[in-house]
Amino acid sequence: xxxxxxxxxxxxxxxxxxxxxxxxxxxxxxxxxxxxxxxxxxxxxxxxxxxxxxxxxxxxxxxxxxxxxxxxxxxxxxxxxxxxxxxxxxxxxxxxxxxxxxxxxxxxxxxxxxxxxxxxxxxxxxxxxxxxxxxxxxxxxxxxxxxxxxxxxxxxxxxxxxxxxxxxxxxxxxxxxxxxxxxxxxxxxxxxxxxxxxxxxxxxxxxxxxxxxxxxxxxxxxxxxxxxxxxxxxxx
Amino acid sequence: xxxxxxxxxxxxxxxxxxxxxxxxxxxxxxxxxxxxxxxxxxxxxxxxxxxxxxxxxxxxxxxxxxxxxxxxxxxxxxxxxxxxxxxxxxxxxxxxxxxxxxxxxxxxxxxxxxxxxxxxxxxxxxxxxxxxxxxxxxxxxxxxxxxxxxxxxxxxxxxxxxxxxxxxxxxxxxxxxxxxxxxxxxxxxxxxxxxxxxxxxxxxxxxxxxxxxxxxxxxxxxxxxxxxxxxxxxxx
DNA sequence: GGGACGTTTCGGCGGGGACCGTACGGTGTC
DNA sequence: GACACCGTACGGTCCCCGCCGAAACGTCCC
Numbered sequence: 001x002x003x004x005x006x007x008x009x010x011x012x013x014x015x016x017x018x019x020x021x022x023x024x025x026x027x028x029x030x031x032x033x034x035x036x037x038x039x040x041x042x043x044x045x046x047x048x049x050x051x052x053x054x055x056x057x058x059x060x061x062x063x064x065x066x067x068x069x070x071x072x073x074x075x076x077x078x079x080x081x082x083x084x085x086x087x088x089x090x091x092x093x094x095x096x097x098x099x100x101x102x103x104x105x106x107x108x109x110x111x112x113x114x115x116x117x118x119x120x121x122x123x124x125x126x127x128x129x130x131x132x133x134x135x136x137x138x139x140x141x142x143x144x145x146x147x148x149x150x151x152x153x154x155x156x157x158x159x160x161x162x163x164x165x166x167x168x169x170x171x172x173x174x175x176x177x178x179x180x181x182x183x184x185x186x187x188x189x190x191x192x193x194x195x196x197x198x199x200x201x202x203x204x205x206x207x208x209x210x211x212x213x214x215x216x217x218x219x220x221x222x223x224x225x226x227x228x229x230x231x232x233x234x235x236x
Numbered sequence: 237x238x239x240x241x242x243x244x245x246x247x248x249x250x251x252x253x254x255x256x257x258x259x260x261x262x263x264x265x266x267x268x269x270x271x272x273x274x275x276x277x278x279x280x281x282x283x284x285x286x287x288x289x290x291x292x293x294x295x296x297x298x299x300x301x302x303x304x305x306x307x308x309x310x311x312x313x314x315x316x317x318x319x320x321x322x323x324x325x326x327x328x329x330x331x332x333x334x335x336x337x338x339x340x341x342x343x344x345x346x347x348x349x350x351x352x353x354x355x356x357x358x359x360x361x362x363x364x365x366x367x368x369x370x371x372x373x374x375x376x377x378x379x380x381x382x383x384x385x386x387x388x389x390x391x392x393x394x395x396x397x398x399x400x401x402x403x404x405x406x407x408x409x410x411x412x413x414x415x416x417x418x419x420x421x422x423x424x425x426x427x428x429x430x431x432x433x434x435x436x437x438x439x440x441x442x443x444x445x446x447x448x449x450x451x452x453x454x455x456x457x458x459x460x461x462x463x464x465x466x467x468x469x470x471x472x
Numbered sequence: 473g474g475g476a477c478g479t480t481t482c483g484g485c486g487g488g489g490a491c492c493g494t495a496c497g498g499t500g501t502c
Numbered sequence: 503g504a505c506a507c508c509g510t511a512c513g514g515t516c517c518c519c520g521c522c523g524a525a526a527c528g529t530c531c532c
Contacts, residue, residue: 008331010258011332012327013255013257015331016253016327017252019249020255021519023520026242026245029244029248038479040477043479048521049521049522050480051480051481051522052520053479055480073479073530090326091248091252094323095251145385146390146409146410147411149385155382173381173382174382175383257490259490259491275509279509284490285491285492287492287494287512288491288492291510308500309498309500309509311509311510
C-alpha cells in the first residue's frame with residue numbers, strides 16, 4: 001500500500017492543474033507547432049485579455065511546461081522540450097473521443113490542410129507523417145511488428161541520405177507518436193525530428209502560413225517518390 | 237493556425253481536470269496497482285470523507301478513467317484500461333522532479349519494498365521490472381538500440397516459455413514504460429503484461445500484502461537465473 | 473520627446489468545486 | 503426483525519481561480 005504521505009499525488013495534481021484550464025490547454029496545443037509565439041498572439045488565439053494570458057503564461061513557465069525568451073518588448077514562448085510536447089500530445093490523443101468531423105467551413109478548410117501534413121512539435125504528422133512512416137515500414141527500414149524500432153537497413157538509409165542521428169541525452173532514437181487525427185502511430189523521437197528538419201531544409205516541404213501546417217513541394221514529391229516510393233496522390 | 241473553435245482544447249482541459257485534484261490523483265495512483273478497490277478503501281487511503289470520495293469516483297467513472305463494478309453493498313473500482321494506466325503513469329513520471337529520498341521511516345520501508353519490485357498496472361516495474369528488461373536486452377531478446385522492440389529470438393523465447401502473446405485491439409506488443417522511481421524504461425505492453433502474469437501464475441513472484449509491491453520467491457530466483465541469467469542479488 | 477505598442481500588476485467580481493455532516497437507502501449478519 | 507455496514511444524495515460553507523479593466527512600465531519608432 002502506498003504511504004499516505006506519498007508526494008506523488010500532489011505533484012501529479014499540480015501538473016495536471018496546469019493543463020486543466022481551457023485557455024492554458026489552448027496555449028499548449030497552439031505551441032505544439034514547435035515554434036515560439038508571443039504572449040499577445042497566444043492571447044488573441046485563445047480569445048482572452050492580454051492580462052489574463054500573462055497570468056497563465058507565468059504559471060506555465062513556472063511549472064516547467066513552457067520556456068520564455070524576452071526580446072525587447074516581446075515575450076516569446078515555446079514548449080519546454082520534447083518530453084513536454086510528448087506529454088501534451090499524449091493527453092490530447094486521449095482526450096479526443098473519436099473521429100468527429102469539423103463543423104464550420106473555415107474549420108474544415110484549416111483541418112483539411114492540417115490533416116494533409118503538419119508539424120507535431122519537431123516531427124511530421126498528418127497524412128504526410130503517416131505516409132513517411134508507412135513507406136519506411138514497407139521498405140523494411142522501420143519495424144512495427146514487434147515494437148517500434150529502426151532496422152539496420154534503416155540506420156543505413158538515414159546515413160545514405162545524409163541525415164544525422166545524434167542522440168542527445170535520454171531522448172529515444174525513435175518513438176511512436178499517436179496523434180489525434182490519424183489513429184495510427186507515426187515516427188517521432190530523434191529520427192523523426194531529424195527527418196522533419198531534413199525535409200524542410202531540402203525544400204521538399206514548406207510551412208503554410210504561420211501555423212503548423214506544411215505542404216510538400218514539387219521537388220519534394222519527386223524526392224519522396226524516388227527515395228521512398230511515396231505516391232504523391234496520397235499527400236493531397 | 238488552428239481554428240479558434242478547435243474542440244480539442246476544452247476536451248484536453250476536461251481530461252486534465254479529472255487528474256487536477258489531489259484526492260482524485262491519489263485515487264488513480266493507488267489504482268495503478270491494477271486491482272479493484274472499494275470506494276471506502278480509496279476514501280480512507282486519501283483521508284477524505286466517504287461522501288467526498290463518492291463524488292470524485294462518480295466523476296472519474298463518468299470521465300472514462302475508471303470503471304466500476306457493483307457487488308452487493310460494495311462498489312469496486314479499477315483503472316479503465318491499459319491506455320488510461322499508461323496515461324497516468326506518464327503524467328506521474330513527468331510530475332516527479334528527480335530522485336528525492338523519502339522522509340519518514342515507514343515511507344522509506346514501504347518505498348524500499350516498492351523499489352524492489354511492484355506491479356505497474358499489469359506489468360512489472362521497480363528493480364525487478366528493470367532486471368527483467370535488462371536481462372532480455374543483454375541476451376538479445378529485446379532491442380533498445382534503435383527503438384524498443386522484441387527481436388526474432390525474443391519472440392522465440394516467449395514461445396519456448398509458453399507465454400502467449402495474443403494481441404488485442406490496438407495495444408502494442410511491447411512498449412517502454414518509464415516509471416517514476418527508476419529512470420530507465422522497462423518492458424510494458426502485451427508482452428510486459430504476459431510476462432507479469434506468467435511470473436505470478438508460476439509462483440515465481442508473489443504480491444506482498446494488499447498493495448502493488450511484489451517479491452521474488454525462492455523458486456523464482458532459481459527460474460530467473462536459469463532462464464535469463466538474472467543475479468538474485470540485484471533483486472534485494 | 474512623444475506616441476504607439478506589448479506586457480505586467482493589481483483590485484475586484486463571479487463561479488465552480490472540494491469538503492464535510494447528516495440523513496437515507498440498500499445489503500449482509502445475527 | 504434489529505443492527506452494523508457501505509455507499510449516496512443533499513445542503514451548506516469556504517476558498518481558489520479565471521476573467522476583466524485600469525493603470526503603469528518598458529520598448530521601439532518617428
